[in-house]
Amino acid sequence: MTARLRIPPAPAAAPGGAGRMCPFDYRYRPALFGRRHEFEAEALYIIGGLYGNAAALDQIEGMAAAERAPVTVVFNGDFHWFDADAAWFAEIERRVTPWRALRGNVETEIARTGDIGAGCGCAYPDSVSDDTVNRSNDILAALRSVARAQAGAAERLAALPMHRVARVGALRIGIVHGDAWSLAGWRFAHDLLDDP
Structure with a gap:
């Protein structure tokens, strides 16, 4: 029997x-990336923000x-986003599932069992x-409705990790959705990284 992981409502929010x-x-905590790697790869593709783009997935x-x-x-x-249509969502799920994945804020809020007022979770x-912001919240609401109508989708998304550690040759690589502190962190945004 496989245990089902549920993402409970957060106790409070920022x-x-x-x-x-x-x-x-x-x-x-950033210190968690000091753990042992979870997998090794010869060639590693980290795909950020697919957003339901099936044509981009064809290329990948x-x-x-x-x-x-x-x-x-x-x-x-955030491999889901613009795919707020039952067939399109199912296609993205089917094609992403064989690969490794993290849950971004989109997948986390799709899977959340109660509304805590996070909207899209984009922070x-x-x-x-x-x-x-309002448009993003509307997209998430539509996407959540589509996902909830698909058996097992929310549970599968809830079970995805928020971060991973990989090894490629001698390199250890921390993989995140947001930044080293938060799932929806913005500290790795290009304008902040470019700021001396």
Whole structure:
């Protein structure tokens, strides 16, 4: 018998409205990346933000098939987004499931068993417009309805880890969706990384 993992409602959340708050259950310590690697790869593709794009997935699968070395593909979350249609969602689920995956804020909020007011779970900073935040919350609501109608989808997404550690040759690689502190962290955003 396989145990089912459920993502319970967070006990509380950081300040901010739906789409801007960062739930406390998104947080983790950077020190956890010091753990032993979970898998080794000769060639590692980390796919960020597929967002339900089946055409991009075609290209990823083609590139992986063309590699000389065996390829390990890891989707680092938010592989669902614009696929708020039953057949489209099912296709993305079917095609991503054979690979390794993390859950991003999208998958986490699809799978959450209660509404804590996180909306899309994006934890958008103030620099993102309210229109974008509201649109993202609407997309997540539609996507959640589609996912809940598909047997086992929410449970499968809930069981995905928030982070992984891989080894490629002599390199240890921490794989995250957001940053080293949070599932929806923005500290690795290009504008922050470029700031001396």
